[in-house]
Amino acid sequence: MTEQGVQLDELDAKLIELLDAEPRIGILELSRRLAVARGTVQARLDKLTTRGAIKGFGPEVVPARIGFGVMSFVTLEISQRYGHDAVASHLAEIPEVLEAHTITGSGDILCRIVARSHADLQRVIDKIVGYEGIRRAHTIIALAELIPYRTVPLSRAATRE
Secondary structure: OOOOOOOOOHHHHHHHHHHHHOOOOOHHHHHHHHOOOHHHHHHHHHHHHHOOOOOOOOOOOOHHHHOOOEEEEEEEEEOOOOHHHHHHHHHHOOOOEEEEEEOOOOOOEEEEEEEOOHHHHHHHHHHHHOOOOEEEEEEEEEOOOOOOOOOHHHHHHHHOO
């Protein structure tokens, strides 16, 4: 699958940075801070969202702040007979699975999961591997977040290319 690329310029990067810092900021305030017309901001936002460079404006929930203080990464080895889609459907039914990606290497799928405690983590892992299409799970518990998920430095770097 090929992605339609979006060439970012300095204005796009500044727009993304402002939205990252203040997701609830309005178009008029964005245009004031960026010193460009309101229509320019709206057109840039429309371009970035239509092409998928910005995928949402919703709240960013912090799992630890809502009771899910244990985060871990799980590499799954799956039975090829069932395929990735069937396993993905199973994983999508488990609320503690925050994301899942097909990968190369010794595993087939990498998941980021959360749990309320270490004992609860065992429950979540048991639920994940309870599906017959999953042969094995390797779990790594995250101790501390050193660099949170971020894209602003990437959008800045994209303007320098």
